[in-house]
């Protein structure tokens with residue numbers, strides 16, 4: 001039946017139009033669904049800093065040295081030189097919460113035995129590939145002479 | 158009474174064609190040989206899926222998917238609802254058994270080469286259903302919103318982040334945001350009770366249709382041995398079906414026993430205890446481990462250093478995830494890979510994967 005070349009080209013043209021139509025329809029249905037699945041980014045200022053009393057067990061867990069930094073956990077330790085150091089407590093391997101380990105004087109991740117030194121640097125040979133994100137720490141003294149720490153995210157983005 | 162029943166059956170037969178369905182079942186023949194035992198594992202998986210559907214639906218009647226209420230509602234189910242502990246225990250135990258049985262089914266099909274032509278489609282759908290089971294397990298694990306499940310989900314959803322370029326987007330889509338929060342719980346709930354069951358039902362339909370269409374595969378060794386002679390068979394209805402059902406009854410008994418004697422799991426491989434409610438800022442509990450069927454991957458990731466051989470671009474986690482993906486893809490495409498005389502290779506590779514699974518699952522459980 002397709003012996004007539006004009007007929008054949010007309011048919012293949014119609015096939016193409018229908019094919020395009022269905023492709024367009026599929027795209028029109030799938031695109032909004034795909035976009036819907038990606039959650040909107042909550043653009044807010046987010047937490048940039050917290051004030052901590054390092055000796056208050058309600059603020060900094062005395063054993064694990066974990067504190068709350070906005071919507072994520074942070075960790076506060078005394079660095080090798082005796083100065084305060086604060087990091088994000090989210091492990092750079094697969095995002096477990098790290099903790100201070102007194103016996104080894106290191107930061108330890110219980111999920112896959114990741115280790116960091118007190119400068120937040122990942123110990124080679126353990127799973128984490130990068131150092132912990134570091135926060136800036138400033139010591140302050142209020143009127144009553146009580147020492148507190150201002151912990152803030154480094155370079156403001 | 159019997160007269161009435163007969164009348165009813167005839168009434169139905171005239172309209173639905175029950176006779177045809179019956180004929181289908183009695184015509185279908187199941188081969189009898191020394192490997193016949195493996196035929197039962199598929200049916201057992203199906204039975205366990207039925208158990209999951211029923212207990213799962215029952216659990217939705219009390220469960221509430223929000224961070225404020227999820228943990229409490231599970232507490233309520235196990236503590237106050239009559240037989241709630243039983244329903245949850247059966248759901249939890251079956252979740253574990255179904256993956257074990259499905260894996261036995263998969264490896265028996267692999268080693269008997271039952272995926273060969275024309276049964277490629279049966280293998281594809283079957284393997285996809287096993288992946289869905291893992292998805293069921295992973296999403297269901299978060300729903301009680303306890304400490305272990307929260308951190309296991311944080312680690313688990315971070316893993317696709319190793320994929321180049323689109324990794325972060327995948328993680329966000331899985332979590333419903335940057336972090337594991339109530340948004341993740343909503344997503345996993347929808348996945349667990351609607352999306353995955355729908356996909357599963359579809360695949361199951363195709364799988365069963367293909368099994369029906371091609372009949373049971375006869376292993377090559379049996380085919381060769383019985384060359385010429387007609388193979389021994391039994392009709393699917395009622396012979397095989399009745400045997401299958403004896404097996405199901407046994408499995409149901411096993412489940413009831415496990416759920417009644419160990420409603421919180423065996424405490425070693427299967428852990429169903431509720432524990433503490435998730436604390437988003439708490440320390441990750443020491444000794445955190447995923448469900449047993451993820452232990453082999455978990456332990457492999459634990460062994461891989463951050464940078465393999467200290468090489469900068471050889472990130473341990475990415476290498477690990479790439480390997481798992483390749484092994485998974487090789488399994489999926491097995492019927493296409495195994496052409497001609499490659500079965501020896503398949504057998505060796507399949508055995509290696511099986512050994513890896515078993516050894517690393519045990520190591521992942523016992524090593525600190």
Ligand code: FES
Pocket residue numbers: 091092093094095096109110111112113114115127128312
């Ligand atoms: S998540 Fe910290 S070592 Fe893996």
